[in-house]
Amino acid sequence: MPNKIKDYLKKIDEVNANGEYKDVNDLKDYPYPKWFADAKLGVFIHWGVYTVPEYLNEWYPRHMYYKGSPINGYHIETYGRKFNYRDFIPMFTAPRFDPREWLGLFKESGARFVMPVAEHHDGFKMYESDINEWNSVNMGPKRDVLGELKAACEEKGLAFCASSHRAEHYWFMNGGKTLRYDNEVKSGEYPDFYGPAENLYKSNNWMMLNKNEKNIVPSREWLEDWLVSSCELIDRYRPSALFFDWWICHCEEFYPYTDRFLTYYCNRSREWGTDADGRKDVCIFYKSDRIPLPPVVLDQERGQLGDIYGKPWQCETSTAKNSWSYTVQNQFKSPEEIICNFIDVLSKNGTFCINIGPRADGSICDRDINILKQLGRFTKLNGEAIWDVSTYKVFGEGKERQGGMFRENYGYSEGEFRFTQKGGAVYVFALVPSKNGEYNIKTLASGKGRLEKEIKSVSLLGYDAKVSYNVAENALRLTAPNPPEDALPLCFKIIC
Numbered sequence: 001m002p003n004k005i006k007d008y009l010k011k012i013d014e015v016n017a018n019g020e021y022k023d024v025n026d027l028k029d030y031p032y033p034k035w036f037a038d039a040k041l042g043v044f045i046h047w048g049v050y051t052v053p054e055y056l057n058e059w060y061p062r063h064m065y066y067k068g069s070p071i072n073g074y075h076i077e078t079y080g081r082k083f084n085y086r087d088f089i090p091m092f093t094a095p096r097f098d099p100r101e102w103l104g105l106f107k108e109s110g111a112r113f114v115m116p117v118a119e120h121h122d123g124f125k126m127y128e129s130d131i132n133e134w135n136s137v138n139m140g141p142k143r144d145v146l147g148e149l150k151a152a153c154e155e156k157g158l159a160f161c162a163s164s165h166r167a168e169h170y171w172f173m174n175g176g177k178t179l180r181y182d183n184e185v186k187s188g189e190y191p192d193f194y195g196p197a198e199n200l201y202k203s204n205n206w207m208m209l210n211k212n213e214k215n216i217v218p219s220r221e222w223l224e225d226w227l228v229s230s231c232e233l234i235d236r237y238r239p240s241a242l243f244f245d246w247w248i249c250h251c252e253e254f255y256p257y258t259d260r261f262l263t264y265y266c267n268r269s270r271e272w273g274t275d276a277d278g279r280k281d282v283c284i285f286y287k288s289d290r291i292p293l294p295p296v297v298l299d300q301e302r303g304q305l306g307d308i309y310g311k312p313w314q315c316e317t318s319t320a321k322n323s324w325s326y327t328v329q330n331q332f333k334s335p336e337e338i339i340c341n342f343i344d345v346l347s348k349n350g351t352f353c354i355n356i357g358p359r360a361d362g363s364i365c366d367r368d369i370n371i372l373k374q375l376g377r378f379t380k381l382n383g384e385a386i387w388d389v390s391t392y393k394v395f396g397e398g399k400e401r402q403g404g405m406f407r408e409n410y411g412y413s414e415g416e417f418r419f420t421q422k423g424g425a426v427y428v429f430a431l432v433p434s435k436n437g438e439y440n441i442k443t444l445a446s447g448k449g450r451l452e453k454e455i456k457s458v459s460l461l462g463y464d465a466k467v468s469y470n471v472a473e474n475a476l477r478l479t480a481p482n483p484p485e486d487a488l489p490l491c492f493k494i495i496c
Contacts, residue, residue: 004131008228012264019267024259024293030266032294033281035159035240037312039112040346040386041379043372044163044243044316044355045102045149046117046324049124049140051360052088053078057323058357061085061122065175065185068206084184085122085173086193094141097362099152105364106158109372110379110386113159115243115353116149118233121165121172123195131225131232134193141362150237163243166229167254170222170247171213174199196222218253227257234265238272243285243299243316250288258291266295285314287405300350304341304410306403308348308391315345316353317408319371326357332367335374339488340412340431342375346386347395347418347429374488381462382491385420385427392419392426393450397443417441426451427461428492433483439492444476451476453496461491 021027050058056071063071064085075083106114119125125135127146136145146162153160174197176185185194198216201208218226226248234242242265248254265282272280285299298313305313319338320330342352354375356368379386398416401407412431417439420427430439444451451471458467460480470477483490 005224005228008131008231009224012227012231012260015267016260016263019263020270021263021266024263024291027262027266027293027295030294031281032311033240033283035281036113036283036297036351038388039159039351041109041111041342041375042113042115042159042161042351042353043106043109043111044115044117044318044324044353045358046120046318046355047145047358047362048117048120048122048126048325049085049088049092050120050122051325051357052091054327054360056327056329058120058325062172062175063206063209065173065179065183065204066206066209067179067204069209072206081181081183086184086190089124089140092140092360094143094145094360094362097141097143097145097358099145099148100155102149102358102364103152103156103158105369105372107156109354109375110383111158111354111375113161113240114149114153115161115163115241116146117165118146118162118237119164119166119169119229121168121245123166123169123172123193127233127237129229129232129236131229132192146237150239159240160237161241161243162233162237162239163245164230164233165245167218167226167247167251168213168245169195170218171196171198171216173197175204175209178202178204180204213247216251218251223253223257226254227261230261231264234268238268238280239282240280241283241285241297244287246287246301249286249290255290262291262293262295285316300403301405303405303407304344304401304403305348305350306401308395309350311349313348313350314353315341315350316355317341318355318357319368320357324355324357326359326365326368330357330367332371335371335378336432336488337410337412338371339375339378341408341410343418343429343431343489344396344410346389347391347420349391378488381488382427382429384422385429385461385491385493389420389422389427392421394443395419396429397441398431415440417443419443424495426494426496428494430490430492433487433490435482437480437482439478439480440475441478442475444471444494445474446471446476447473451494451496456495458495459493461493463490467492 063069064075128137150160269282283295345352396418416431418429458469468479
């Protein structure tokens, strides 16, 4: 295996030396991917070995090795101390996994791209790999999950993206090293699966769980492994975008390797040439703005931005409040809450990526199906206010909300509006339909001067309803018949 890593590193350097882009500084002229700017809506998929217990969240493999955590207690009671994480792999057979069925549902939602997790923190690859034998082709379902999903994306006309969380595998399983009872992490068995499990602490303290990795420094060997793993992934599957989790953004040792990868990815994209103009523009989703270059998209996990952003960005969140994967404890959001989140992101020049977590057997639960179908109903009714639009002069009005990651506990209410525009039309989303059918939009008051021309008409997208309007000094006042009881956020089309 070390020789394979060494040979691939040589290949990476040769591609960059001979490519259009010699280093990351050359990427300032790389085009911002238009496909992503136009996408507006995507589907994230968290599915892997960690779904087998279907308990609490996708960090089960980490928490099961930390005494005192709810997962550790559940694991011992259910499976026993001698049951290691590796023992879940033969149970992950996924008999109901049907990629075409999944993609039909995602297409119905209105999504324009799909982003499955290729490898989560647990180190198990959901694709074929020459670098590491611990993958879904060799064991578990014995299927190239990523390859099958890509084929289904191409059949349905959705962009195929992928997510890699391999960086965090350096320390993810480290609790096993400090547990008082024997386990495979502690004994050093299967190092290619459990990873280095780097740990700076001698005690097994669950309360320190989220602080343990902050001072960990990855080795050169691991950084090279990460770089090669990332390059093998894009070489095999040619995703339109690759998502990375947070550690590579906050650990400076990754920076030269991140820059090297990005240069390689962009050079490879020039060789693929699948777009109409002979090019395939790609991007990476990155959880900071350290690399202000066209192929780097700012990502906000379970969060928002406070205002319109100067270039397209991404917000990703899950259908469940407590987990990214399916568990029996999942606390699902309502379709309305998710759609309001989507509209808020849209109004600020963002793209919204909603995560679903299939069950271990490969089926999608009813709650996720309902959310996707309601999204589909909403996007079908209001498509002209969603696709091929631009931001308005302001994103909207209502309660002030602070931007940032992990700030999604929003409760939307009447009187909150979000805007988009296209051509001569301004689109006003009422996040919560008014109970009395009256809408007072202060942002578009005559005194604000934001409507530069006289209003010609106002209509309600998707409904055959007469809308009356009055432009007053302090508000644009709209009156529309009461919406159906199952109405999702409404959208008014104003033509000037």
